[in-house]
Amino acid sequence: MLHEPAAKVEKDAASDWKAKLGIKLFWLYCIVYMGFVGIAVFATETMKKPVLAGTNLAIIYGMGLIIFAIILGLIYNHLCTKKEDELNAKAEEAE
Amino acid sequence: MNYVANPIAIAIFLSFVGFVLGMSFYFARKAKSAAGYFAAGGTIHWFVNGIAFAGDYLSAASFLGICGMIATMGYDGFLYSIGYLAGWIVALFVVAEPMKRLGKYTFTDALDSKFNSKGIQLMAAISTLAVSIFYLIPQMVGAGSLITPLLGLPQWIGVVMVGAIVITIVATAGMTSTTYVQFLKGGLLIIFSTVLSIAVLNKGLSTEPREQTFSPRIVPAATADIKAEVVSEKSGQTFVKLEEEGLFTWWIKQDDMLEETQFITKTAAGETLYNGAPKADNRFKSVGLVAKLPDGQTKTGPVGVFKYFATVQGSEIIRYPKGRIAKIEDSGDHVEIFCPAIAKGEDLMVPGQKFKIKDGIGKLNFISLMLALFFGTASLPHILIRYYTVPSQRDARKSTIVAIGSIGFFYVLTLFMGLGAMTLGVIDVGDGNMSAPLLAKAFSSVLFAIISAIAFATVLGTVSGLIVAASGAVAHDLMDNFMNIKMTDQSKVKAGKIAAFGVGIIAIILGILFQGMNVSFLVGWAFAVAASANLPSIIMLLFWKKTTAKGIAWSIGVGMVSALAIILSSPDMYAQFGFKGTPFHSLNQPGIVSIPLSFITLVIVSLMTQKDNEGLKDID
Numbered sequence: 049m050l051h052e053p054a055a056k057v058e059k060d061a062a063s064d065w066k067a068k069l070g071i072k073l074f075w076l077y078c079i080v081y082m083g084f085v086g087i088a089v090f091a092t093e094t095m096k097k098p099v100l101a102g103t104n105l106a107i108i109y110g111m112g113l114i115i116f117a118i119i120l121g122l123i124y125n126h127l128c129t130k131k132e133d134e135l136n137a138k139a140e141e142a143e
Numbered sequence: 144m145n146y147v148a149n150p151i152a153i154a155i156f157l158s159f160v161g162f163v164l165g166m167s168f169y170f171a172r173k174a175k176s177a178a179g180y181f182a183a184g185g186t187i188h189w190f191v192n193g194i195a196f197a198g199d200y201l202s203a204a205s206f207l208g209i210c211g212m213i214a215t216m217g218y219d220g221f222l223y224s225i226g227y228l229a230g231w232i233v234a235l236f237v238v239a240e241p242m243k244r245l246g247k248y249t250f251t252d253a254l255d256s257k258f259n260s261k262g263i264q265l266m267a268a269i270s271t272l273a274v275s276i277f278y279l280i281p282q283m284v285g286a287g288s289l290i291t292p293l294l295g296l297p298q299w300i301g302v303v304m305v306g307a308i309v310i311t312i313v314a315t316a317g318m319t320s321t322t323y324v325q326f327l328k329g330g331l332l333i334i335f336s337t338v339l340s341i342a343v344l345n346k347g348l349s350t351e352p353r354e355q356t357f358s359p360r361i362v363p364a365a366t367a368d369i370k371a372e373v374v375s376e377k378s379g380q381t382f383v384k385l386e387e388e389g390l391f392t393w394w395i396k397q398d399d400m401l402e403e404t405q406f407i408t409k410t411a412a413g414e415t416l417y418n419g420a421p422k423a424d425n426r427f428k429s430v431g432l433v434a435k436l437p438d439g440q441t442k443t444g445p446v447g448v449f450k451y452f453a454t455v456q457g458s459e460i461i462r463y464p465k466g467r468i469a470k471i472e473d474s475g476d477h478v479e480i481f482c483p484a485i486a487k488g489e490d491l492m493v494p495g496q497k498f499k500i501k502d503g504i505g506k507l508n509f510i511s512l513m514l515a516l517f518f519g520t521a522s523l524p525h526i527l528i529r530y531y532t533v534p535s536q537r538d539a540r541k542s543t544i545v546a547i548g549s550i551g552f553f554y555v556l557t558l559f560m561g562l563g564a565m566t567l568g569v570i571d572v573g574d575g576n577m578s579a580p581l582l583a584k585a586f587s588s589v590l591f592a593i594i595s596a597i598a599f600a601t602v603l604g605t606v607s608g609l610i611v612a613a614s615g616a617v618a619h620d621l622m623d624n625f626m627n628i629k630m631t632d633q634s635k636v637k638a639g640k641i642a643a644f645g646v647g648i649i650a651i652i653l654g655i656l657f658q659g660m661n662v663s664f665l666v667g668w669a670f671a672v673a674a675s676a677n678l679p680s681i682i683m684l685l686f687w688k689k690t691t692a693k694g695i696a697w698s699i700g701v702g703m704v705s706a707l708a709i710i711l712s713s714p715d716m717y718a719q720f721g722f723k724g725t726p727f728h729s730l731n732q733p734g735i736v737s738i739p740l741s742f743i744t745l746v747i748v749s750l751m752t753q754k755d756n757e758g759l760k761d762i763d
Contacts, residue, residue, distance in 0.1 A: 063240065063244070
């Protein structure tokens with residue numbers, strides 16, 4: 049009792065593939081995020097420049113980071129779901 | 144400001160809280176087992192869990208704190224939106240699925256899955272408790288801030304009310320009711336924040352003050368009947384006292400002109416006066432006003448998203464920054480003067496008002512905060528336990544994406560709500576945390592009531608989640624695993640509920656002690672403690688095979704203690720509690736020191752204790 053997960057965990061043949069993809073996407077986002085922090089700290093005046101319909105870089109970059117996270121999340125989910133179906137079906141066939 | 148209770152607001156608020164409690168009792172039937180109490184039996188649908196994630200995450204810090212900080216400090220508040228959301232990337236890409244695979248009820252289970260180590264059980268449970276309590280403080284402060292304008296009651300009553308209601312919720316039903324409360328609240332918060340943001344864009348910008356907004360007058364000093372003149376020791380500014388209609392008012396003297404201020408006087412007789420009169424006279428007004436619009440306009444009318452930002456950038460805005468509050472003595476009276484300052488919109492729309500990124504230590508604080516926010520989300524115990532409420536890893540991932548979408552959308556809205564509060568004159572000069580609900584009040588009292596009820600439920604839900612996490616740490620990690628106290632399923636749930644009661648009481652006390660601090664700023668500290676204590680061990684356990692149990696335990700301990708030590712000795716802590724003397728250091732945000740320190744500790748201790756790993760199976 050109490051020494052197993054609250055929900056039964058299924059076998060997942062795609063877990064390694066997903067972990068590698070996750071790390072790649074993490075680093076991609078990390079670089080874009082560091083770019084934002086870098087400009088804010090070392091080139092603050094650049095943040096004041098209007099870049100889209102009169103709106104400055106700070107707002108566009110900030111909102112862009114939020115939207116980029118959502119887009120990356122959707123891509124990740126799509127790719128993972130596809131790979132899970134593919135690899136888990138193969139694993140079942142092999143069994 | 145003087146707040147008068149509004150019957151409609153009270154009715155809506157009480158109905159909502161009643162509904163939440165009713166739901167809690169209903170779900171109590173489902174929480175008889177430990178799995179039901181701590182992890183909702185792993186049966187929650189991924190979409191419900193995703194929105195509940197949003198409900199958990201969009202706490203008082205997001206709704207009250209970020210909007211309040213944008214309203215008072217401009218873009219620096221939005222930095223929290225960016226950082227909080229970016230943290231979900233770490234949660235989704237690195238932590239979500241492995242955590243689901245490794246854990247049972249708590250984050251300690253996941254960390255300890257390979258080792259069965261007493262050291263990890265103890266340190267992870269203590270860190271869960273520390274982070275939960277640190278995160279609880281701003282929620283309770285936010286609750287207190289809300290209750291005053293909503294029900295016209297003092298701040299501390301709000302704190303006690305939230306504490307009592309949440310203890311009832313958690314002690315009855317645990318994770319299932321917490322999840323549905325969060326789902327409901329998260330959904331409503333996003334819907335009504337959208338309504339509020341559309342209202343802001345529809346109203347546009349104007350230089351005309353609302354009737355309830357303070358608009359400082361400027362008069363020539365030569366014609367004024369000056370009763371007293373005081374020079375502030377701190378700022379060197381000269382303040383003069385005038386008499387009008389039998390009341391005294393304080394003005395700033397600048398060259399030959401006098402500019403009106405708002406002020407609170409604590410008289411020698413012990414009375415508190417607001418702009419020279421008792422609070423009930425309503426002379427003390429809300430602040431925030433556009434002084435000048437671009438191209439000589441006085442009103443824009445409805446505007447689109449980009450036009451709104453561009454117009455704010457080109458405007459000048461009257462603010463009341465904390466740094467411009469002067470404290471003077473006048474014939475035995477203590478006078479606190481809130482001085483207006485005109486800021487250029489282009490300066491408010493970039494980082495730099497709160498975080499002084501032009502100086503070295505400001506840069507360090509800024510980088511440190513952004514680091515803690517980025518790595519903090521994936522280390523928050525009440526977020527981590529939500530991965531155990533869904534049936535599968537795929538569901539854990541999908542619910543994280545629903546969370547990122549809904550939370551991201553909300554964070555974009557914080558800009559409109561914060562800037563709306565800044566420019567529509569609704570800010571309470573004494574407590575910026577109330578900016579978003581007061582913005583709603585500027586449009587309609589019904590909207591205000593709904594928004595306040597949701598905000599209160601926001602606090603209820605988040606506090607419930609935190610208390611479940613903390614009680615899990617005590618009952619499951621400490622009592623069951625660490626102390627080896629053999630308990631039946633029911634007695635474990637009972638122990639969790641007793642722990643929930645204890646943590647609730649601590650939260651109430653701390654909520655009263657930290658009154659008046661920006662709640663988002665306080666949450667930033669909770670993130671720093673979480674990122675320092677928990678993240679290095681999660682990451683290294685997943686990605687470095689040489690990680691040992693002692694390495695993890697030491698890393699949690701060093702990360703937590705160093706983060707707490709830096710926070711507790713920080714200049715901001717000195718300012719909050721009026722400590723005398725000079726702070727030991729200038730750092731307000733610990734992450735830049737404590738996160739690397741925790742990583743380094745883990746690596747060194749693990750390398751020194753490699754023998755411990757012999758015979759252990761690697762995690763998948």
